[in-house]
Amino acid sequence: MAAYWLGCRYSMQQVAGDRRQLHSMPRYYGYYVALWTALPAVFLLLLWRFLDQGLIVSMVAAELPDIIRNLPVAELHLYLNDVLNLAKGNITSADVDATMQAAADHFKHLQALSDMSLLASLIGMVVAGAALALRQINPEFRSRPRVETLVRWMLAISASIAILTTLGIVLSVLFEAIRFFQMVPVADFLFGLHWSPQVAMREDQVGASGAFGFVPLLAGTMLVALIAMTVAVPIGLMSAIYLAEFAGAHLRTWAKPLLEILAGIPTVVYGFFAALVVAPLLRDGGSMIGLDVSSESALAAGLVMGIMIIPFVSSLSDDVINAVPQAMRDGSYALGATRAETILRVIVPAALPGIVGGILLAVSRAIGETMIVVMAAGLTANLTANPLESVTTITVQIVTLLVGDQEFDSTKTLAAFALGLALFIVTLLLNVLALHVVKRYREEYE
Amino acid sequence: MFAVEIKTEQASPTQIDTLPERTLGKPLLDKKVSMHCREVDVFYGDKQAIFDVSLDIGKNEVLAMIGPSGCGKSTFLRCLNRMNDTINSCKITGSIRLDGEDIYDPKVDIELLRARVGMVFQKPNPFPKSVYENVAYGPRIHGLTRDKIELDEIVKNSLMRAGLWKEVKDRLDDVGTGLSGGQQQRLCIARAIAINPEVILMDEPCSALDPIATAIVEELIDELRQRYTIVIVTHSMQQAARVSQRTAYFHLGKLVEVDKTDRLFTNPSHGLTEAYITGRFG
Missing domain, CATH: 1.20.5 (Single alpha-helices involved in coiled-coils or other helix-helix interfaces)
Structure with a gap:
C-alpha cells in the first residue's frame, strides 16, 4: 500500500505534477513499485519456510552424540521427532534425557535465529525491491x-x-x-466376477479370499446409474422443454434457480433420505404386492440419485433449447406447425447433441456419486441386474476400503487406487464424449 | 429485423409534404382479390407500428412492399399469416380476410391459416435436417400424403419448382444447412411450396444473398406467380421493379401509395414516394 502510494508520488514528482509527461498513468508506477516490493518478499517467505525446518533439523542431528547419530535411519527419525516435539512442548514418546533436552534447546535456539534472520531479510527484500523499483522510475519508464x-x-x-x-x-x-x-494381475481385476477384498493378514485367517474382480462393482455402478438416468432424463428433459418453450419469463426466473437448488443439496442429505425414507417405502410397498425388496436396494439409491441429477439434465437442456435460433421456430410455425410439432420435430432434434452432452455429464456425475449409494445401495458385491437387490458400486467400495485403520501398502488399500483409476477413466471418457458432442453441436448453425 | 444495407443519412427533402390523409394510388382492387386488409392498426405495447392500412392483394400477382427501415412493412407482412402472434405485446385491430374469411376470427385454426399463407424469411433458415426432410416437413405435419411414394413426389416437385432439383437431387440426404446461401433460400422456398399454399409471404428474401443467387431467386418468384400470390418486402427498389406487378410504399407505419409498379416508379403521386425511389433518403 505504502509502496503504491510512494510509486505514484515519486512518478508525479519526477514530472513536477504534470501527468501528461509520464509514459503511463501514475497508478501504474504505483502498482509496479508495490508488486516489486511484495512479490520477492513473499517468495522469500515461502522458500524459507519450505527449507528452514529440514535445515535446522539436520543441523540439530549433526550436533547429536555419535551413539544416536549411528542409529538406523528409522530410529533416528523417531528420535528427532521426539526432539521436535519436546521443543514445541508436545508429548514425546521416549523418556526425556539430557541429550534430548540439549538437542531440543539447540533446536529452539536455531529456530529463533532462523526467524530473526528471516525477518531481517524480509525487511531487506522489501526495502531493496521498493528502492530498485523506485530507482527505475522516470518519465520515459x-x-x-x-x-x-x-x-x-x-x-x-x-x-x-x-x-x-x-x-x-x-x-x-x-x-x-x-x-x-x-x-493382482490386470486381467483378474478387469474380468474377475468376484469382489471380496479381505486379504489374509495371517495364514490361518478365515473369510479372506482376497478376490479383486471389478465386474460386479462396474455392473452395480451401471445399474444404479441406469436407474438414475431413467428417472432424470425424462423428467429433466420435460421440465427443460416446459421452462424453455412454455413457461413465461416470470415463472422461468424463479423456477429455474429453484430447480438448480436440487443440485445444491448436500449428497449426504439425499443419502439419508434414500436410506431412511425411500428404501423402507420400497421394501414395504414391495412386500405388499409380493415382491421381495431388499432394504438396501439399487432401486432406492437410483431413484434418489435420479432426483439429484435432474437439474444437470434440465439446466443444460434448457440452455441448448434456448440456443436454438428463433428462426428455426419461425420457420416451423410459418409452415403451419403447432407448438408440439415444432418442439418435437425441430427444436429437440436441433438441440439433441447439446441435450446428449448434458445427459452424458449427468451420467458421469451419477457414476462418481458416493454418498447416496453408500447409504442406500448396500455393500455386498452382487452381480445382478435385479434393481430390487442390494448392489455395490465402485465409489462405495473405495470408501469401505479406506474407512477405518488400514495398512498403507496392503493390497486392499491399493485396490482403492485401482478402483479410483478405473472410475476416473470411465468418467473421463464420458466427459470427453460429452465435450465432443457439445462441440459438434456448436458448429451446427455456423 | 436487421437492415442489411448501410445507409448514408442525407438531408431530408424540403419539398416533401406531410403524410397524406388516405392512401394514394389504387390500394383496392375490383376483382380477383386474394387478401383484403381493411383499416389495420398494429400496436407493440403502447407504440403503434401500423396506422390504418387498407390494401387488397390480387390473386397471382406479386405485390412488393418498399419503404425505409422501420416503416412497418415487415410488421404488416407478418400480420398476413399471424406470425406476429408469437410476440406477446403485439395487438392487431381492423380486418384481414383471406378469400373472404377473417383470419383473426377466434374460430380460425392458426396452423391451417399458415399452411395457406406460407412465408420465406430474410435469412435462410433451413432446419438442421437433410434436404429431403426439410421439404417433407410440411407435408408430414399436415398429413398430406398417404405413402412414401407420394411424399417423394411432393419433395421432388417442390424442389423442381424452386429450381433446386438439379443441384440437390444427388444429395437429398445431406444436411440442409450445408448448402450455399442461395440454395438454402431456395430450399426454404421449396419447403414453403411443398404444402401448396395460396399466398407466399417473402420478407426480404434476397438480402442475405449474393447478386447471382438473387437473380435466380427473382426469376423463381416470377415463375411462382403462375400458381401463387406473392407478397414481397424488399429494400431494393430495382428488385421491386423487376419482380412485382404492384408496389406499395410504406412510410412511418402508414401506407402512402400503392400502384402498378411501373406507374409508381415512373410517376409517383406523392413527394415522399418520389424522394424514396429517387434515393434522396431511406
Whole structure:
C-alpha cells in the first residue's frame, strides 16, 4: 500500500505534477513499485519456510552424540521427532534425557535465529525491491506494459496450479494402481466376477479370499446409474422443454434457480433420505404386492440419485433449447406447425447433441456419486441386474476400503487406487464424449 | 429485423409534404382479390407500428412492399399469416380476410391459416435436417400424403419448382444447412411450396444473398406467380421493379401509395414516394 502510494508520488514528482509527461498513468508506477516490493518478499517467505525446518533439523542431528547419530535411519527419525516435539512442548514418546533436552534447546535456539534472520531479510527484500523499483522510475519508464506482464505471469501461475494439482492426483493414483497391479494381475481385476477384498493378514485367517474382480462393482455402478438416468432424463428433459418453450419469463426466473437448488443439496442429505425414507417405502410397498425388496436396494439409491441429477439434465437442456435460433421456430410455425410439432420435430432434434452432452455429464456425475449409494445401495458385491437387490458400486467400495485403520501398502488399500483409476477413466471418457458432442453441436448453425 | 444495407443519412427533402390523409394510388382492387386488409392498426405495447392500412392483394400477382427501415412493412407482412402472434405485446385491430374469411376470427385454426399463407424469411433458415426432410416437413405435419411414394413426389416437385432439383437431387440426404446461401433460400422456398399454399409471404428474401443467387431467386418468384400470390418486402427498389406487378410504399407505419409498379416508379403521386425511389433518403 505504502509502496503504491510512494510509486505514484515519486512518478508525479519526477514530472513536477504534470501527468501528461509520464509514459503511463501514475497508478501504474504505483502498482509496479508495490508488486516489486511484495512479490520477492513473499517468495522469500515461502522458500524459507519450505527449507528452514529440514535445515535446522539436520543441523540439530549433526550436533547429536555419535551413539544416536549411528542409529538406523528409522530410529533416528523417531528420535528427532521426539526432539521436535519436546521443543514445541508436545508429548514425546521416549523418556526425556539430557541429550534430548540439549538437542531440543539447540533446536529452539536455531529456530529463533532462523526467524530473526528471516525477518531481517524480509525487511531487506522489501526495502531493496521498493528502492530498485523506485530507482527505475522516470518519465520515459514504460511501467504499464511491465505491470501487465507481471499480472499475466501471476494469472498464468494461478491457472497452472489447478492443472498441476490435477496432474499430480492422476499420477499418484496411477502409480499406486500400478503397485496394485503388481500384486493382482490386470486381467483378474478387469474380468474377475468376484469382489471380496479381505486379504489374509495371517495364514490361518478365515473369510479372506482376497478376490479383486471389478465386474460386479462396474455392473452395480451401471445399474444404479441406469436407474438414475431413467428417472432424470425424462423428467429433466420435460421440465427443460416446459421452462424453455412454455413457461413465461416470470415463472422461468424463479423456477429455474429453484430447480438448480436440487443440485445444491448436500449428497449426504439425499443419502439419508434414500436410506431412511425411500428404501423402507420400497421394501414395504414391495412386500405388499409380493415382491421381495431388499432394504438396501439399487432401486432406492437410483431413484434418489435420479432426483439429484435432474437439474444437470434440465439446466443444460434448457440452455441448448434456448440456443436454438428463433428462426428455426419461425420457420416451423410459418409452415403451419403447432407448438408440439415444432418442439418435437425441430427444436429437440436441433438441440439433441447439446441435450446428449448434458445427459452424458449427468451420467458421469451419477457414476462418481458416493454418498447416496453408500447409504442406500448396500455393500455386498452382487452381480445382478435385479434393481430390487442390494448392489455395490465402485465409489462405495473405495470408501469401505479406506474407512477405518488400514495398512498403507496392503493390497486392499491399493485396490482403492485401482478402483479410483478405473472410475476416473470411465468418467473421463464420458466427459470427453460429452465435450465432443457439445462441440459438434456448436458448429451446427455456423 | 436487421437492415442489411448501410445507409448514408442525407438531408431530408424540403419539398416533401406531410403524410397524406388516405392512401394514394389504387390500394383496392375490383376483382380477383386474394387478401383484403381493411383499416389495420398494429400496436407493440403502447407504440403503434401500423396506422390504418387498407390494401387488397390480387390473386397471382406479386405485390412488393418498399419503404425505409422501420416503416412497418415487415410488421404488416407478418400480420398476413399471424406470425406476429408469437410476440406477446403485439395487438392487431381492423380486418384481414383471406378469400373472404377473417383470419383473426377466434374460430380460425392458426396452423391451417399458415399452411395457406406460407412465408420465406430474410435469412435462410433451413432446419438442421437433410434436404429431403426439410421439404417433407410440411407435408408430414399436415398429413398430406398417404405413402412414401407420394411424399417423394411432393419433395421432388417442390424442389423442381424452386429450381433446386438439379443441384440437390444427388444429395437429398445431406444436411440442409450445408448448402450455399442461395440454395438454402431456395430450399426454404421449396419447403414453403411443398404444402401448396395460396399466398407466399417473402420478407426480404434476397438480402442475405449474393447478386447471382438473387437473380435466380427473382426469376423463381416470377415463375411462382403462375400458381401463387406473392407478397414481397424488399429494400431494393430495382428488385421491386423487376419482380412485382404492384408496389406499395410504406412510410412511418402508414401506407402512402400503392400502384402498378411501373406507374409508381415512373410517376409517383406523392413527394415522399418520389424522394424514396429517387434515393434522396431511406
